[in-house]
Amino acid sequence: MKALVFRVLCIFLVSGHLQVQAALEVQDIVTPQGVKVWLAPCSGPVVSLRVVFRGAGACCDPEGKAGRACVFADMCLEGAGDLDSAQLAGRLEDLSSRVSLEAGRDHMVLHVLALRRHLDATCRLVREILFRPRLQAASLEKVRRKHLADLAFLQGDPGWMLQKAALRSAVGYTNKKGPLHAYARFPTEQTLNALTLDDMKDVFRFRGLDTMDVTVAGNLTRPEVVRLVQDMFAGMAPHADKAFTEDVALPVEGSVLVLDKDIPQSMIAFFQPGVAARHPDYHAAVVLDGVLGGGAILSSRLAREVREKGGYAYSVGTSLLEDAHMVRWAGRAGSSGETALKAVQTIRKVWSQIAENGVTVQELEAIRDYLAGSWPLGFTTSEDITERLAWLRLQGRSVDDVNAYPAAIRKITPDHVRRVARESLDPRRLCFVIVGRPAPLQGITVQAMSPSVLD
Amino acid sequence: MAKLQHCPLDSGGWFMNPRSGIMTKGPCGEMVNTADLKSVDREVMGVQVPPRAPLRTMFFLAGLLFLAGWARAGGAAFLEPQGCTLKNGMQVVVIGNHRSPVVCHSVWYKVGSADEDPSRPLGLAHFCEHMMFRGTKANPGQAFKDAMQRMGAEHNAFTSHDCTAYHQMAGVEHLETLMALEADRMLNLQVNLDDVATESKVVAEERRMRYENRHASQLDEKAWSCLFAHHPYRFPVIGWAEDIRQYTPGLVRMFYKKWYQPANAILVVAGDVTLDQVRTLAEKHYGCLPSAPPCRRKRLVEPPSHAASVRLVKTTDQTRLPDLALYWRTPAVTSKETLKTAAALQVVCRVVGQGRTSRLYRALVEQHKLASTVGMNYHELRDAGVVELSVSPVAGVSAEALEKAVDEVLGDLARNPVTAAELASVRARLLGELDYVRDSLEKSVITVGLTLAADLGLDVLESWPEAIGRVSLADVAEASRILVNRTERVVAVLEPAGGDAPDQAIKSARKDQKQASKKKGKAA
Numbered sequence: 001m002k003a004l005v006f007r008v009l010c011i012f013l014v015s016g017h018l019q020v021q022a023a024l025e026v027q028d029i030v031t032p033q034g035v036k037v038w039l040a041p042c043s044g045p046v047v048s049l050r051v052v053f054r055g056a057g058a059c060c061d062p063e064g065k066a067g068r069a070c071v072f073a074d075m076c077l078e079g080a081g082d083l084d085s086a087q088l089a090g091r092l093e094d095l096s097s098r099v100s101l102e103a104g105r106d107h108m109v110l111h112v113l114a115l116r117r118h119l120d121a122t123c124r125l126v127r128e129i130l131f132r133p134r135l136q137a138a139s140l141e142k143v144r145r146k147h148l149a150d151l152a153f154l155q156g157d158p159g160w161m162l163q164k165a166a167l168r169s170a171v172g173y174t175n176k177k178g179p180l181h182a183y184a185r186f187p188t189e190q191t192l193n194a195l196t197l198d199d200m201k202d203v204f205r206f207r208g209l210d211t212m213d214v215t216v217a218g219n220l221t222r223p224e225v226v227r228l229v230q231d232m233f234a235g236m237a238p239h240a241d242k243a244f245t246e247d248v249a250l251p252v253e254g255s256v257l258v259l260d261k262d263i264p265q266s267m268i269a270f271f272q273p274g275v276a277a278r279h280p281d282y283h284a285a286v287v288l289d290g291v292l293g294g295g296a297i298l299s300s301r302l303a304r305e306v307r308e309k310g311g312y313a314y315s316v317g318t319s320l321l322e323d324a325h326m327v328r329w330a331g332r333a334g335s336s337g338e339t340a341l342k343a344v345q346t347i348r349k350v351w352s353q354i355a356e357n358g359v360t361v362q363e364l365e366a367i368r369d370y371l372a373g374s375w376p377l378g379f380t381t382s383e384d385i386t387e388r389l390a391w392l393r394l395q396g397r398s399v400d401d402v403n404a405y406p407a408a409i410r411k412i413t414p415d416h417v418r419r420v421a422r423e424s425l426d427p428r429r430l431c432f433v434i435v436g437r438p439a440p441l442q443g444i445t446v447q448a449m450s451p452s453v454l455d
Numbered sequence: 456m457a458k459l460q461h462c463p464l465d466s467g468g469w470f471m472n473p474r475s476g477i478m479t480k481g482p483c484g485e486m487v488n489t490a491d492l493k494s495v496d497r498e499v500m501g502v503q504v505p506p507r508a509p510l511r512t513m514f515f516l517a518g519l520l521f522l523a524g525w526a527r528a529g530g531a532a533f534l535e536p537q538g539c540t541l542k543n544g545m546q547v548v549v550i551g552n553h554r555s556p557v558v559c560h561s562v563w564y565k566v567g568s569a570d571e572d573p574s575r576p577l578g579l580a581h582f583c584e585h586m587m588f589r590g591t592k593a594n595p596g597q598a599f600k601d602a603m604q605r606m607g608a609e610h611n612a613f614t615s616h617d618c619t620a621y622h623q624m625a626g627v628e629h630l631e632t633l634m635a636l637e638a639d640r641m642l643n644l645q646v647n648l649d650d651v652a653t654e655s656k657v658v659a660e661e662r663r664m665r666y667e668n669r670h671a672s673q674l675d676e677k678a679w680s681c682l683f684a685h686h687p688y689r690f691p692v693i694g695w696a697e698d699i700r701q702y703t704p705g706l707v708r709m710f711y712k713k714w715y716q717p718a719n720a721i722l723v724v725a726g727d728v729t730l731d732q733v734r735t736l737a738e739k740h741y742g743c744l745p746s747a748p749p750c751r752r753k754r755l756v757e758p759p760s761h762a763a764s765v766r767l768v769k770t771t772d773q774t775r776l777p778d779l780a781l782y783w784r785t786p787a788v789t790s791k792e793t794l795k796t797a798a799a800l801q802v803v804c805r806v807v808g809q810g811r812t813s814r815l816y817r818a819l820v821e822q823h824k825l826a827s828t829v830g831m832n833y834h835e836l837r838d839a840g841v842v843e844l845s846v847s848p849v850a851g852v853s854a855e856a857l858e859k860a861v862d863e864v865l866g867d868l869a870r871n872p873v874t875a876a877e878l879a880s881v882r883a884r885l886l887g888e889l890d891y892v893r894d895s896l897e898k899s900v901i902t903v904g905l906t907l908a909a910d911l912g913l914d915v916l917e918s919w920p921e922a923i924g925r926v927s928l929a930d931v932a933e934a935s936r937i938l939v940n941r942t943e944r945v946v947a948v949l950e951p952a953g954g955d956a957p958d959q960a961i962k963s964a965r966k967d968q969k970q971a972s973k974k975k976g977k978a979a
Contacts (some may be wrong), residue, residue: 089811309653
């Protein structure tokens with residue numbers, strides 16, 4: 001009897017919990033100072049705080065100084081305020097906190113992971129890192145050494161080669177013809193050695209209240225977060241300078257470019273123009289991508305055709321990749337030399353089939369269920385929560401969109417997907433970049449990529 | 456390849472959590488729509504074997520040791536799991552975490568690559584794991600994966616030396632369906648020739664991706680086969696390329712029938728559930744399954760290495776700088792009592808090589824400016840522990856110079872052992888990090904699963920904070936001896952092809968040699 005009552009109680013508690021917790025609560029806050037904050041209050045001992053400095057990424061690197069943003073980001077953790085590198089690291093470790101600063105192509109992102117009980121002490125350190133990093137000659141040399149070493153280490157790495165080659169191909173810089181877009185500029189020994197302390201100090205002007213997003217998830221109240229953010233960003237410049245970057249026009253014609261390297265498995269990247277997050281067809285494109293090559297594990301058309309049926313690849317997948325100035329529908333695959341071009345052929349075939357015929361009703365329903373149903377799984381830890389919320393904000397969403405995503409997905413109809421497939425998927429524009437030594441295949445024309453494209 | 460992970464240039468790996476949104480960590484920080492994307496590297500069914508040292512963590516007890524820490528003041532609780540055993544011998548463990556209405560459901564089989572029959576093709580445990588996704592009678596073909604999609608569930612699996620695990624994450628209302636599906640494929644897998652043929656090709660591609668394409672991984676694979684000369688940990692989990700070509704339905708069925716039994720399985724569930732709820736459902740879906748008695752694991756014992764160290768050198772065109780890795784074997788944890796050694800070793804590793812305040816980092820990166828990164832990793836397998844040290848040089852520094860510098864720091868441990876202050880600080884850090892494990896459903900499940908799959912009890916797991924709390928300076932000094940010992944380790948050097956870097960150490964070594972031979976000449 002007792003066990004039964006306990007069980008019933010448990011079920012009730014769980015259901016009640018479900019009703020209350022199915023939606024993530026997100027508060028939209030603007031502090032008196034003007035900092036825009038999203039707060040997702042949640043239980044648990046871990047607090048995640050993510051700050052996106054929009055536009056302060058590698059795109060701000062001056063000509064001839066590629067790598068500046070990345071070096072700057074690393075230097076900020078080499079001592080701040082009264083603490084040198086070891087002292088700062090030691091202090092953070094003592095607090096069980098993790099602070100990272102990373103420069104991507106477009107943005108610079110600060111991530112703070114701390115236990116609730118150590119949050120205040122951690123944030124005081126973060127303030128020092130943000131406003132008083134010790135940008136000294138010794139730390140510049142140390143960070144430069146590391147980046148030079150990383151570069152040398154990666155030079156012959158096929159994955160690195162692929163990434164570089166694919167990006168350069170995307171911006172139209174193949175065989176060293178055409179202008180070099182900011183996205184295709186990579187650090188070299190020369191550019192890293194050209195960096196000075198003045199260059200580092202110049203980075204601060206790309207940060208400002210008007211381009212900052214702060215996202216917090218943890219056991220905090222609104223007044224606590226406001227106070228924390230006020231303290232952390234007091235004195236922050238109201239306006240950030242912006243670096244101008246052109247939009248990328250992806251190649252109008254598809255191709256298969258090969259960068260020769262003697263490795264048993266050819267690494268393949270492919271892309272065509274994508275659908276931007278702000279486009280009205282975006283959610284339909286997301287659903288379409290789920291069927292095409294994204295979505296649930298091993299359930300996409302590409303996974304079935306290329307991996308399960310063909311056995312050509314262990315990994316194959318697609319996604320919508322959006323940078324501030326480039327939107328791609330992109331994918332990756334890895335296939336041995338003998339079968340790499342068969343994989344390419346199959347990918348093209350699937351692309352054409354879906355462009356012409358859309359997807360089946362069954363596929364659509366399954367992926368809708370998956371995308372909508374798995375959405376809450378991204379909200380189970382503070383870190384996951386801020387990662388996703390920061391991403392939604394970069395897409396220009398509001399707090400209401402956070403919980404509206406499943407509904408937006410479930411509204412997508414087969415006809416809508418069919419139209420988007422017809423309008424957006426273009427197998428003739430699909431560009432393949434391969435690092436490896438793929439065996440030739442009749443029907444596929446391949447062009448060699450000069451290794452100097454990586455210089 | 457600690458380097459690749461920390462490379463600020465964000466190299467070609469895709470490190471993404473497919474559930475959450477993005478944020479950088481895509482190549483060069485691109486914005487990645489991971490609500491749709493499956494990371495190429497993460498879309499794994501099988502071996503999570505990193506290219507180089509420090510990443511093996513997740514799938515070993517290291518998950519436990521690496522992140523181990525203290526629970527609360529004076530308390531000894533870690534994850535507070537609750538367990539029971541079903542009639543047919545299947546173990547059940549539940550970790551309550553009521554933060555979200557989500558559940559992480561997993562089934563762990565106490566079989567890994569080290570349990571394979573070495574007279575048969577290797578990598579069967581991993582291959583069997585792949586085949587588990589190819590369908591049963593009740594759920595043929597894509598049915599299992601379709602069902603996962605419909606539930607909005609994330610799922611995957613992995614194989615390691617000691618265990619094979621199948622795990623899903625879904626809304627708690629789907630727990631029963633997850634159990635039904637997992638219970639179905641526990642005993643009813645269908646293995647046919649076509650599927651074996653195709654999946655063999657897939658696994659061959661996986662091997663190419665992880666090993667044949669990456670010289671650093673090949674070196675790591677070789678290093679393990681030297682570290683364990685006899686014990687089956689010497690085999691790569693995925694098997695050798697020749698093995699992968701020899702799989703047949705008969706081999707798979709034989710393996711499956713032997714090892715995939717309820718009495719050989721552990722159910723670990725974490726999330727918005729209670730033991731009673733899970734037990735009720737488990738009895739309904741798993742408890743009714745017939746079981747053979749649990750399999751006995753018989754493995755060759757690794758004999759002492761007779762104080763012979765091994766040095767491996769591999770030349771590669773995949774890098775322009777050398778890379779250095781060192782490996783040590785450590786005793787296994789077999790009980791609460793032997794946990795003490797593991798705790799002490801964890802402290803030593805933290806002091807010596809983990810993080811920017813470690814001795815190796817301060818000496819090699821800061822002081823002597825020889826290295827750009829230092830990574831140290833310690834994890835326990837069922838029959839042994841392994842410590843891996845990875846050091847990457849800055850330009851112009853040879854592997855020999857690095858090795859010499861590493862030996863100086865390690866040798867110094869004997870003269871200047873871990874101090875009371877270092878011990879206190881590291882202890883507090885290890886304990887403080889425990890909350891991160893408890894906060895994550897996945898980490899909780901993996902920590903529990905790895906422990907039990909290594910044939911340890913929950914009491915051992917739960918006594919970890921206490922073990923850390925009790926480590927003494929004497930324990931640490933004892934544990935340090937393993938690292939100080941230069942005669943029982945494997946050194947693996949990755950050399951860039953074409954040209955050695957000018958380097959002081961080599962020059963002075965040559966000078967010493969010249970002087971020594973001059974003296975000899977004189978004496979003669």
